[in-house]
Amino acid sequence: MSDVRTPGVDGLAAAPGIVAAGPKVVMLTTFDLDEYVHEALRAGAVGFLLKDTPSxxxxxxxxxxxxGNAMLAPTVTRRLIGSFAERGPARREAARQRLSRLTEREAAIVREVARGDGNAEVGRRVGASEATVKTHVSRALAKLGVANRVQLAILVHDADLLE
Known part of the structure; x- marks a missing residue:
């Protein structure tokens, strides 16, 4: 876990390097600001929690x-959902264009992942093994140039592909 504002190298600056080395990053901070949430998620963080979260x-x-799942503070989740609802048609079309790179099967799995479920649950819903889901998710991440499932979910939400 890393804070968004730490003396020296803060968590936002350190996150891309940490993610590139393999570990998952969860931001733990007192700063409940959208700009920090967005920057952390763009940097590859898979979580954003507040320091007042119970142990x-x-x-x-x-x-x-x-x-392998993501975790956001409830207040952050509510705001992100609200901001996705406000996105315009140009952003939606750009996201749909990016997602068109996926095969039909990858797209179906990516939509299920964007709902927030783990690989086992996604596999049950689409009739695939957990290993197959992992493979499709990995391929989708590479094709789309995103670092993790959170960024993948943001892209699907931007495309407005969930009912």
């Missing part, structure tokens, strides 16, 4: 992230 919820968040 049992922090532990659950670590387990959630370790299992």
């Amino acid at each position: 049992r919820e922090l532990a659950a968040a670590v387990r959630t992230v370790a299992a």
Whole structure:
């Protein structure tokens, strides 16, 4: 976990290098600002939590992230959903154009991933093994040039492809 504002190299500046080396990044901060959330997610963070999060919820968040899922503070989630709802047609079309690079199967799996479920649940819904889902997600991440499932979900939401 890293804070967005730490003396020396802050978490936002350090996140891309950490993500590139392999570990998952969760921002833990007192700064509940949209600009920090957006920057952290663009940098590859898979979580953004506030320091007033109860310890049992922090532990659950670590387990959630370790299992390959993302974790955002509830207040952050509400604001992100609201901002996605306000996105215009140009952004939606650009996101749809990027997603058109995927095969039909990859696109179906990516839409399910964007709902926030893990690979096992996605596999049950689309009739695929967990390993197959992981393979399709990995290929989609590479094709789309995104670093993680959170960025993938943002792209799907930008494209307005969820009912």
